[in-house]
Each structure stands twice: as C-alpha cells, then as structure tokens.
Amino acid sequence: MNGTTKTPRPSDVCGLSERATRTLWRIAALGGLLTAAGWIISTERTCAAVLVAALWVLGIGLGGLVFVALGYVTKAGWNVALRRVPEAMAGILPLGVLCMVVALAGAPAIYHWLGGAHGDALLEHKAPWLNAASFFGRAVFYLLVWLGFSFAIRKVSRAQDKSGDPRLTGRNVVLSTLFLAFFMITFSFASFDWIMSIEAHWFSTVFGVYCFSGLFLAGLATITVVAITLKRRGLLPGLRDEHLHDLGKLTFGFSIFWAYIWFCQYMLIWYSNMPEETSYYATRFHGAWGPLMYANVVVNWLIPFVVLLPRPAKRDETVMFKVALLLLGGRGLDLFLLVQPGISDTPRFGVWEIGALAAMLPVAVILLFKVVQRVPAVPSRDPMLAESLHYHN
Template identity: 35%
Template sequence: MNTSHSFDGQFEFKGRAKTWSLIMILVGVVGLLAGFLTGNGERTFADLLLNGYYISCVCICGIFFCAVQYVAQAGWSTAVLRVPQAFAKVLPYAGLILLAIIVAGLFLTHQGPNEEGKITELPYLYKLWALKGVTLKGNENYDAIITAKSGYLNKTFFLTRLVIYLGSYALIGRMLVKYSQNEDELGGMFNYNKSFKMSVLFLLIFGFTVPLFAFDTIMSLEAHWFSTMFGWYNFAALWVSGLSVITLSLILLRKAGYMQWVTDDHLHNLGQLMFGFSVFWTYLWFAQFLLTWYANIPEEAAYFYRRWEPQFKPWFWLNIVINFLAPLLTLMSRDSKRKVAVLQVACVILICGHWLDYWQMIMPGTIGVSGGTEWYNILSPIDIAVFVGFAGLFVLMFGTALSRFKSLIPKKHPLLEESLHHHI
C-alpha cells in the first residue's frame, strides 16, 4: 500500500467554505432578530439553548473520541485525530456561548403564565425553578416540589456546576491538543504517555459528570420530572451526533483534497461506530419510554404526556424513525459503510435527526403547545434559521481551529504507521 504522503501541508480555510459559513451565520442572525422582534422571545431563547447545547456536545464528543483512542491504545484512528482535536479547540468558545445563553435566559424576564396559569414575571429559561418567589411559602409562585429541590436547583450552584463541567472538559481537551502538537516537534513517547494519563483522567471526570451536565442543562427545564436514564440517553445522542460530524468533516476534507491518507477503511470504522451507537441510543430511548409507560407514575409520565400532544406527537415518532430506522437501513451492510456517498447521506440524516431529538427534549417544556396549532407548524422557521446560523458558526470556528495545526496528522504519533496501513 502506498503511504508516501506529505504530512506538512496545512488546511486553508478560505473560499466557498468560509463564505457559506458567513452566509449561514447571517441567516441565524436574521432568525434571532425575527424571533425577538415578533414577540417570540421564549421560543428564541429555547432555540439558542438547543443549538448552544448541540455544538457544545459535538465539541465534547471530539475530546471523548480522542480520550477513548488513547486509553484503548487504538492505532487505526491516528490518521483522523486532527478533526476531533479541532473540535476540542472549539469547545472553550462553544462553552462560553452556551454559558452566556443560560445566564441571559436565567436573568432576563418577560410576562407570562406560571404553572397555575397566573400572569407573572418569568425568566426566559428554567422558568419552573428560577422563578422569583418559587421557594417562598405564601408567594403566588410557591412550588413545594421545587422547594424540596432548591438545595440543588438554585442559580449560584447551577452556574457553578456548569462552569466546572465545561471548564474541566475544555482544559483537558486543550492539554491533549498541546501534547499532540509537542509530540510533532519532539517525537518519542513522553507526550504520548502524558496524553494517555490525561485521557484516563478525562474519562473518569466525564463518566461522572456527563449525566449531571444533561440533568442540569436540559432535564431541569421540566424540573418536576426526573429520569435516571436521561443522562445516558443524552450521552448516546452526544456520541452519535459527534461521530456523524467527525465523519462528515473527514469526507468533505478528503473531497477538497486534504487528508488523502484517510481511506475507506477508516470511514468504515466510523460508520460502524455510528451504526452501533445508533442502536444503543434506540435502546435507551425505548427503555426510558417503556419503563415510564409501564410504571405510569404521574411525575414521570408528565414528560411523555406533553410529547403526545397533537402538535408534538408526529415529531415524537419521526424522531425514532430518523435516528434508528435511517441508520439501520443505510449502514447495516458492510458495503454501505464503504460507499462514501451513502455514508455522507447517513451523516447528514443523523446530524439533523439528533437536532430534532434535542428539539423534542427542549420545546415541549419551554414553549409548550403555544408554538402552533398543528404539528406541521409547531416547528417554526425561526428554529430552522437559528440551527443554520449555529451550524455556520461551528463551521467557522472548526475551520479556523483546523487551519492553525501545522500538520493535518500527528506525524510523530507512535501508532501512525499502523493507522496508515489500516485495513479491514
């Protein structure tokens, strides 16, 4: 096999890719302005949270991918590591954007109905537990359930936790990138061994905190409800959507003439991971739904009851069709995972499908059925425009981060030759 590639070329982020990313950002800005100026502030904040959370999860997945490869001492993935490493470089900015959205949503208020239907001053996000007076007995907003959870669900502790989660992920991601770049300069095993140890630390922290990250950011939007499976369900969505973005990025970079050492065998491996963890996501989706339906405990069933409103029910079922049946039918066979066109379509389907999955998690508990009278108009053009804008923002940040690597491959990684000769 010919492996005589030049590893010294840098990625240049310019031309159509950069132009289109800026156009997409402009579409998102127009969508945000339309949302706020037409009195849809609550929906617009929900869209900001949805997309800020999504791109943060994709970036976290990049660090998780790198950490898993180092701890497993996997050789096949060495050739593709620069893409998830670029995601790691984007996380500090994505995390700051998410934190800014959450802080604004907590402290900016508007007039709206509380749980009892009374018009009061509501925060744009987390209106169940961040509502003024919700823990004061005798106040019209008093809620005994939220009061019992107020030791955990209060603004100071809530924001502190989010800073710790995102800060620790970003710091370790930065260290992994730094060690990889140092390895390119110095060679040897010193930086590889440091990457291994840092990856072990990341997986330990990540394993304990990723469910809490999902509980805080998404589940607490409906703070009367709880599910111990929700954190792992979100992890599965994070992993599948992140793998899809990694794979799509590699396909597009290869088409643009970069990373020609990435073969169909590498893409096959990524396709296997996408397929396998789509099934894992489905298992968690079904288990959470089935156990809640079977037990029929009111404080648990309320979550799915909202999603069975006529406006949301078709989207609820479309979610499982897109994120399970689509990868099942397109990626099950060996040949399909080795056809770049098929794999590219599967990536796009899963990226959009898990956006819909997050939309299903967020919208019923924020805007409720007020967003539209029919299922086909509950999904607003504002939702789509903001998604396009954040996609453009991610492309801009990712392309810029990738262009700052001196080489698009860890050229002195000890397992590089194994990756270049990878064949399955």
C-alpha cells in the same frame, strides 16, 4: 498507500471555499441579528431556540473530545490517521462554551424554577440542587474543566508532532482517562441541569446517558462528514476505506445504543405508569409532537440501522456521507424534542428557531474547517500512525 502522507497544500485548496465561508458569515450575522431581535420580541421562544443551537455546537466540541480520549484510553491505533478531525472539533469547544454562556444568559426565560418554588412542594424539595447559585456555579465549573482538558489533550498531541516523544502518548492516556471519568459524571449532571430541569417536576436517572448517546452519535457523524469532505479535497489523504468501515461500525453501534437508551427510558416509564413520570411522554406523544417523536427514532436509528447493516455500506464513502448527514439532522431533531416540548404545547419552527441555528451553526462550521487546517492533517510522529495507515478490518 505510502507511509506518512503529507501532500503540499496549496493555499487555494481549503475544506471550505472562500465563497462558502463568506456566505456562512453572512448567514451567521443575519442569524445573530434575528436572535438579538427575538430576545426582545419573543424572549422565551428565542431563548429555547438558542439553547437548542448552543447544545448542538457544544456537542460537536465534546463529541470530538470524547472520541479522541476514547482512542487514547483504549490505545486504539486505527483512528490516528483521522484524529486531527475530532481534535479540531475539540478545538471549537470554546465556541460551544460561548454559545452555552449565551444560552444560559437566557436561563430565567426557560428554567421556571429559577424564579423560586412559590410553594411548589416538589420544587422546594429539589431546591438544594436546583437553585440559581449552584446552577450557574456548576455550569461554570463543568465548562471550564472541559475546556481545560480539551486544551491539554490537544496541546500534547501537537507537541508530539514536534518532538516525536512516545511518552507523550502515555501522558494523553492519563489525561484522557481523567477526562472521561470526569466527563461522564459531569455531563450527566449537566444534562439534568440544562435540559431535564426545563420540566422541573419530571425526572429520569438514565437521562444523562441518553443525552450522551446522542452527543457521541452526532460526534461520530460530524467526524465522518468532515473527514470525507477533507478527503474529497485531497486534504486528508490518510483516510482509507478501513477508517470509514470502523467509523461506520461505531456509528452503527452507537445508533443502536441511542435507540437502546431511548427505549430504556421509555419502557420503564411506560411500565410503572406513574403520572409524575409519564407526563414527559404524554406531552410528547399526544398532539402535534407525536409524529416528530416517531420521526426521531426513524432518523436516528431505523434508517442508519438498515442502511449500515451490510458490510459494503460502511466502506462506501457516499453512503457513509449521506447517513452521517442524516444523523446530523437527527441530532437537531433530538435536541429540539428534548428542549421544546417543555416550553411550548405545539412544535414551533419559525423565524426565531431558524435565527438561533443560523447564528451559531455556520460559525461552528467555519471555525471547524479553519482549526482542522491550521495543523498538519496527520499526527505524523504518533507511534500508532503506521498501524493506522496499514491495518485491515
């Protein structure tokens, strides 16, 4: 492994081949048409499906940005060689915001409280927070500030490529600190607004933390999948087993964290056994949703936990790739179970659900690989790069 790794990049070597890109665009176009049709034919169902897909894409951007910011705040050195991957994820945040705007355009179909309280005492009590003006106002505010931070942090990182000024790292530490403080609070509120208020009678104070744990776990899985894909094509030569090992440790840890928070929420509600709280799990564990709830825990915690427990597994490219893919599927299932049971009594996964996913996810994949290849694969003048290329676990 030698110093600053910069291999010449022939134009035909891409993270995503021409053919795959074309196919993905076609799928996205088809998905877009389906979603447009579904919006007219089956509005509520399509809007819910769009919300799931939009949260997924938004989560890729936010997960990447949180990873980058955490790296700066903790002054981590190990992650520098692969930092362009989460930076690219933060780079597709505009797409996530766009998807979210589309999803919120369908808000009246999903959030029933938007139509007014109609004498519902609980909704009247919550009206100062849950009303149309403040709901959309908050959404615009959150999304714009997150976007602003993602532009600023990425811009500073790119500026360092040119100037090599170590003070730019310090500037990003400040930006990252501000972002994380702002994000952790606003993302919690955003989760209340966009997901929890689907079942507006129900409430849980740990809900934002739960949503964050899923977001960050999926972010780590996305970083792993993209980084390994790029490495296999020779586009990320700085990626070593040590990086995989650390990504593996984080994935393992946050998988446990996700399960921990899942159980935190569940156990308190189970213990106190109050009807206004248990309704959430009664819906989800009774009937056809039940097996999916169990599958969710198996996919997002049990399998990653058992597989990533031994040290060699975390350093194995194939194992890490497969676990990360599984976790990406788990992310979809988790979001599905957060949103859909509030809309429908039974799980529905048909043409409208597939259409919404097909409309948004392929575009995210295409843009992600485009953004990651538009900049040098390694932040070559980051003062921590040498550490990242040589450290040992």
